[in-house]
Amino acid sequence: MDLLSNLAIGFEIALSPMTLFLAVVGCFLGTIIGALPGLGPSNGVAILIPITFTMGLDATAALVLLTSVYYGAMYGGRISSILLNIPGDEPAMMTTLDGYPMARNGRAGDALVISGVASFVGALLATIALALVAPYLAKIAYKFGPAEYFALYALAFATLGGMASNNQAKSALASFIGLGIALIGIDNNSGFYRFTGGNLHLADGIDFLVAIVGLFAVSEVFFFIESHGKGSSVGVTLGKVTVPWREIWSTRWTMLRSSALGFVAGVLPGAGASLGSFMTYMMEKSIAGKNGGFGTGVAKGVAAPEAGNNAAAGGALVPMLTLGVPGSGTTAVLLAVLMTLNITPGPTLFADRPDVVWGLIAALLIANFVLLAMNVPMVKVFVRILQVPPAILLPGVTMISFVGIYSLSGSYFDLLLMVGFGVLGYIFRKMDIPTVPVILGILLGYQMENNLRHAMTLSGGEWTYLLSSPISVGLWVAAALGFIAPMFLRRYLRKPQMVTD
Amino acid sequence: MIRTDRILGVVVVIVALVFITSAYNLPQGNLFDKLGPKAFPMIVAVGMILSAAGLILRPDPEADWPATPSLVSIALATLVLIGYAYSLKPLGFLAPTAVAAAILSYQITPRPLPAILTGIGLSGGLFIIFKYALGLGLFAFPRGFFG
Known part of the structure; x- marks a missing residue:
């Protein structure tokens, strides 16, 4: 069978001592990043990217390290949700609803174990589903021409933007600003400089890593200065940790259902883990009904969101790897990693670089077991790390960001740009303007323009060519629906503020 | 009523107009590149104007801006970071990092001694990690500082 032989290739790579070591380090760092309020998967991965490059890791190694961080952060987010009632990262927000009440009832240990097992089930099933689904999607993607890709990018902006803010105009604005930033610099097709204002530093364009680190990591400092790090203390103490086997078994259907729904939500562009x-x-709340006790500290209430967000994290890798279109903030950051390493995600990735794809999938399968071990028996270690005060953590994050970006280019101009993006990120997040579409625009702008120009050249300037195949028509319809539908659903489905995963 | 949404909308419209005038001078497409370098920027600029118009016409309720002292604090932090960006190369890693980290730390939790210790600790600790564990080419002190 194809899958098994592919996985064999993957495990051969993943089981090398170096890759295993990176996966373990990534899981450890990721759990910390997820657990610390103020650091989530997207800014955690963002600050690690420059450091990864300066270490000279190859594509597979870098990807294994950073996706382990991504998975780890999804596990770790629940720790502070349960103990502090502060989500360690955005996707762990729903875990506070039942996790914190459980902890207040003296069952913090049980809540951590149940949610840890749920995370494991969600992430493991999603990784298996990724291995099954991704190759098929990659085969479909071979049929895509420039017109289809242009439509696909539009779809990504529409759905991501449609979900990311409570105001469609603000999402659209964020996307266009991102695209506008991507246009700055030399035009590779014609050789003309565009929008540089004569500034030589801008001739090569704005590096998306600078924008990502600025928008995601530096802006966080400003939020902590505003709040003076308040609301990050009083926690619940954690007693002895035992495994409540019967309660875990009682949530088995919840975990399976939530994994399936979470995976689907992750695959859809824009939905993401939150x-x-x-x-x-x-879903689980309505299945359990009024007598289910959701919100008072029940096992199903922590199992459902944790299985869901971990499964979504795996699902979000599917469109990123097969189509080169990220479904969420963190996968956008991972896409930036691939692009910097000169790897073009998309259908050809599966044919040309099976080592990267299958090595990654195998490493993720291994990482899950490492994470289960870290997050259930060793959870106390991370609880201790949670006590790092923000007055040390946030300056540390800022300095790491500076050194990371500085080591990439050695230019003070990039550092200034990064600070600028930090301020912009603060203002945008205050105004409920989502920052993920900005990143997406900077990342995809070049490809989007190229595909449009290519399509127009092929068709001799005939705009109807963009709608000439059933696939592209379907994508445009989906894009329109994805952008408009949230306006009508908003009454029932208010998005949690500031989705940044 | 003037709201931040409207101010931002106007700023974006101005930027978009600059974009359009700047793109206007770019050449037309040719046989091998039908659209040329100017069409896509025009589309993006029009998109910016349309969505900015949405903000100007139907602004959201005003964002929850912090009080003036916090704003001053954030502005100061921005200046510190800009200064840090300029000084990292000429002054070496240790001194600017210690100062910048201490100021940021003090701004988050205003206790002087822990802030100073945080600055020194972060600067030294990160230097060791970056230089010796990760092998980055950092300079601890200004070049030529010790002769």
């Missing part, structure tokens, strides 16, 4: 956990919690 929405995955939101949808699964709501």
